[in-house]
Amino acid sequence: MAKKKKIEPLKNITRHELVPDHVILTDKEKQQLLTEYHIEPSQLPKMLTTDPVALSIGAESGEIVKITRESYTAKESTAYRLVVEDNK
Amino acid sequence: MERVNSITKKIGEIYFSLLSPNELRKMSATKVITADTYDDDGFPIAMGLMDPRMGVIEPGLRCKTCGQRVGKDKCPGHFGHIDLAMPVIHVGHIKIIRDSLRSTCRDCGHLLLTKNERENFIEEIKNYDREGRQKTYLFKQIVKDARKASKCPHCGREVGKIELDKPTTLRENGKKLTPSEVREWLEKIRDEDLPLLDINVKASRPEWTVLTVLPVPPVTVRPSVTLQSGERSEDDLTHKLVDVIRINQRLQENRDAGAPQLIVEDLWELLQYHITTYLDNQTSGIPPARHRSGRPLKTLAQRLKGKEGRFRSNLSGKRVNFSARTVISPDPNLSINEIGIPIKVAEELTIPVRVTTHNIDWCKEMITQKYDPSITAEYVPGVNYVIKNIGGIKRRIKISDRNAEMVADKLEVGSIIERQMMDGDLALFNRQPSLHRMSMMAHRVRVVPGKTFRFNLCVCPPYNADFDGDEMNLHVIQGEEAKAEAEILMKVQENILSPRFGGAIIGGIHDIISGVFLLTNKERKVPIEVASYLLGSVQYHGDIDVQKEDGKKYVMGRDIFSTILPKDLTIRFKSKTYENIDSDEAYVVIKNGRLLQGTIDENSIGAFKGRILDRVIRDHGMDAGRAFIDNATRLGIAVATMFGFTTSIEDEDIPDEAQHKIAEGLDDAMKQIRKLVKAFEQGELESLPGRSIEETLEMEIMRVTGKARDMAGEIAGEHLGLENSAVIMAKSGARGSMLNLSQMSGLVGQQAVRGERISRGYQYRTLPHFKKGDLGASAKGFVGSSYKKGLTPTEYFFHSMGGREGLVDTAVRTSRSGYMQRRLINALEDVKVEKDGTVRQAGGQIIQFIYGEDGIDPTRSLNGKSVDVDRIIEEVLEEA
Numbered sequence: 001m002a003k004k005k006k007i008e009p010l011k012n013i014t015r016h017e018l019v020p021d022h023v024i025l026t027d028k029e030k031q032q033l034l035t036e037y038h039i040e041p042s043q044l045p046k047m048l049t050t051d052p053v054a055l056s057i058g059a060e061s062g063e064i065v066k067i068t069r070e071s072y073t074a075k076e077s078t079a080y081r082l083v084v085e086d087n088k
Numbered sequence: 089m090e091r092v093n094s095i096t097k098k099i100g101e102i103y104f105s106l107l108s109p110n111e112l113r114k115m116s117a118t119k120v121i122t123a124d125t126y127d128d129d130g131f132p133i134a135m136g137l138m139d140p141r142m143g144v145i146e147p148g149l150r151c152k153t154c155g156q157r158v159g160k161d162k163c164p165g166h167f168g169h170i171d172l173a174m175p176v177i178h179v180g181h182i183k184i185i186r187d188s189l190r191s192t193c194r195d196c197g198h199l200l201l202t203k204n205e206r207e208n209f210i211e212e213i214k215n216y217d218r219e220g221r222q223k224t225y226l227f228k229q230i231v232k233d234a235r236k237a238s239k240c241p242h243c244g245r246e247v248g249k250i251e252l253d254k255p256t257t258l259r260e261n262g263k264k265l266t267p268s269e270v271r272e273w274l275e276k277i278r279d280e281d282l283p284l285l286d287i288n289v290k291a292s293r294p295e296w297t298v299l300t301v302l303p304v305p306p307v308t309v310r311p312s313v314t315l316q317s318g319e320r321s322e323d324d325l326t327h328k329l330v331d332v333i334r335i336n337q338r339l340q341e342n343r344d345a346g347a348p349q350l351i352v353e354d355l356w357e358l359l360q361y362h363i364t365t366y367l368d369n370q371t372s373g374i375p376p377a378r379h380r381s382g383r384p385l386k387t388l389a390q391r392l393k394g395k396e397g398r399f400r401s402n403l404s405g406k407r408v409n410f411s412a413r414t415v416i417s418p419d420p421n422l423s424i425n426e427i428g429i430p431i432k433v434a435e436e437l438t439i440p441v442r443v444t445t446h447n448i449d450w451c452k453e454m455i456t457q458k459y460d461p462s463i464t465a466e467y468v469p470g471v472n473y474v475i476k477n478i479g480g481i482k483r484r485i486k487i488s489d490r491n492a493e494m495v496a497d498k499l500e501v502g503s504i505i506e507r508q509m510m511d512g513d514l515a516l517f518n519r520q521p522s523l524h525r526m527s528m529m530a531h532r533v534r535v536v537p538g539k540t541f542r543f544n545l546c547v548c549p550p551y552n553a554d555f556d557g558d559e560m561n562l563h564v565i566q567g568e569e570a571k572a573e574a575e576i577l578m579k580v581q582e583n584i585l586s587p588r589f590g591g592a593i594i595g596g597i598h599d600i601i602s603g604v605f606l607l608t609n610k611e612r613k614v615p616i617e618v619a620s621y622l623l624g625s626v627q628y629h630g631d632i633d634v635q636k637e638d639g640k641k642y643v644m645g646r647d648i649f650s651t652i653l654p655k656d657l658t659i660r661f662k663s664k665t666y667e668n669i670d671s672d673e674a675y676v677v678i679k680n681g682r683l684l685q686g687t688i689d690e691n692s693i694g695a696f697k698g699r700i701l702d703r704v705i706r707d708h709g710m711d712a713g714r715a716f717i718d719n720a721t722r723l724g725i726a727v728a729t730m731f732g733f734t735t736s737i738e739d740e741d742i743p744d745e746a747q748h749k750i751a752e753g754l755d756d757a758m759k760q761i762r763k764l765v766k767a768f769e770q771g772e773l774e775s776l777p778g779r780s781i782e783e784t785l786e787m788e789i790m791r792v793t794g795k796a797r798d799m800a801g802e803i804a805g806e807h808l809g810l811e812n813s814a815v816i817m818a819k820s821g822a823r824g825s826m827l828n829l830s831q832m833s834g835l836v837g838q839q840a841v842r843g844e845r846i847s848r849g850y851q852y853r854t855l856p857h858f859k860k861g862d863l864g865a866s867a868k869g870f871v872g873s874s875y876k877k878g879l880t881p882t883e884y885f886f887h888s889m890g891g892r893e894g895l896v897d898t899a900v901r902t903s904r905s906g907y908m909q910r911r912l913i914n915a916l917e918d919v920k921v922e923k924d925g926t927v928r929q930a931g932g933q934i935i936q937f938i939y940g941e942d943g944i945d946p947t948r949s950l951n952g953k954s955v956d957v958d959r960i961i962e963e964v965l966e967e968a
Contacts, residue, residue: 037924037926037934037937038924039932039934042219042933043928043931043932043933043934044933044934045933045934045935071941071942072941073940073941073942073944074938074940074941074942074943077937077938077941077942078937079936079937080937084219084221085219085221
């Protein structure tokens, strides 16, 4: 059986200037997003539950995270990622 | 053009599985028992490797299984089989075998997991399936966990350690397992456990990975060739199969005769070797099987693998019809979207045209006419084939002088004529390597005499073509849909702007820039006779200002250039020629399509930075851009022709006093370097922060040599004015640079390898001409001579070292970037921008939520920016 190593989240990682803004979507927002793009959750880009940011904001498998980052071309851009279980 | 008379079906699912021995026997047309192929009379031996029941290769012969021939009705060939005397392991499945043995019990065949563990894993697999995740890692984990058991949890048997001795030997606790033993073990594994070993129960059983029957591919797969001498030469696969059958036979005889165990085992291993190399002749750990000549045999895996394999060479890369390839040459009289194709090519390449009630008369005329240089000088397209559809069967009729009239008379609506190429057809033109989309563009055809493809010089950069013997390919568009698509997307004018940076990649080059420079620089006055020729070259109709001086009529050069500008163009920018001069004269001023002042050069009409060109494309569209480039080409070439433009070695001459000055400067630099070296040797040199003394010395010397070269360039530049053709080319951006000129007339400068002064060669010195440890300028690759004066032998040697590094670098770079690009293309091949602006993969997975995060098409942007703020401000200010 695969065993899970508990990884301690680094403190305040989200406050670092190089870490973009991560927000977990509510169920309603999630539905809205999926209907807007006509997609299944699995068609979204992924992000692991063991990702340092996922750990520090407490995102769990199946949730969708909205990421707002600075963009060279568009000043600000938003992306969405589906949080998935790590394979290990 | 044709509609296929069949139902389209969609493949829902596909899976690969193992062939079972039963299936193999069932599909086999014959058992193969004889290693021989043909008898003395040249007939294939029954139950031999060339048995006609496995298909035929000679035309006319009938296959004994299906009764069809090779040519017309196509016998696809049929498999045969060899019954192996003893089982043999299949190399391709060795990892599956190893893992299966490691995770199961030899006695009871149970998985080496407790009930609980097993259940957990089954649950996990279900979870993974539901989430659509990759299970590879999970299966690895199962094997890893099962291996940990020291005793079978079901029958209590001690678990042995399974090792794989590459490529095909397996050991349990160091003892060899024979393929028979392996097979027996695998047979014991229960169907219920197979999903945990990543095996599809419905499709395969693990014991099928150990061969008891070997399929023999159809004869059509391994055809033998008859040489002129009448000798037969067999395919590599046949050779290998001969080996397999021979050893198999000997093994069977020996075993049946009760030969000693040792001999049987030796033969068994030999059989294993032959079958392994038959499947893959590049298996590591065993020597490849060789042909009599010593060449390694090309067996099954080699047929499929790599660049020359079936996939990359025959399936992904196919050869096409309706294409041509020949040498290219320049033709400034063609438009940039035209291509001149030789008559010989035009006569061979065809376009299908369906005969309708509207064009039947034209089609009939086409069939009857033919190009004959003895009758008309002008090219006349004819028809090569007429395709008639008689009761669903298509018939191709070749048109010749004899039947042309008759075929034309009988021509019916619904037939297809394949007419030869004519002016105005659209064709795709391509040069390899096709590194970007501009490497293949659609051109309008112009049939011309000669034997080369010809095109306008301005389209050399996108193709990266020159005329030192380059060849290029042409593809004729066959269907109406393809034609429409090429028309919209692929025409040259649609590709003037590069998607890489949103600027023009096609623009004036070389003589075109020199020409317009001569026309517009320094208030050029053109005598009326010459002016009318120039205006004629761009087919100008309209008025022009004529000035009188000393009773002679002149036209200003800038007025001639203005005729090719759009009437509403207003722009002001700095010309390249005077980019370092800060005065009003350095600016080009155009108001309402009239050039008021300034010199037209690369900054006006060149690719990448041509401001006028850029503005014309942005304001008036691609077609206007094309027309502008065409006119600039014609005008530039006409000017160069009329005014004359030439350069010689004398252009690099500088006066004696300048040469003395350079020599003095050089002496100064040498003195400085000697001083630096002396200071270094006496330990008086102060090191720069963060550098050792040696590094400091090198840096200082490099600085001094660099300065010496600049000094020479400056002095030479003072004496090389704009009356000099070479300087005109360099300053206007037509070709070459001022650095090139200063190296020719001033001095060449420091040579470097890996960014440092040259320091390799002999012990403590570069060449035996110098003292050991000499750190001076000339001992370390400084070239104080000019190209014109000539280099000393040592200088020449150092110069060659620098030159060679450049060559090696480019050679290394191209191969590496080529492979990098191949990997990128494979990864990105079906990524596209969808209707909703998202970037998605073939499966619909989103890669970007908006293309480029801003949804901007780079070709419509201004150097990557979506809005040209400066321009808007300028226009608003103008209105006010």
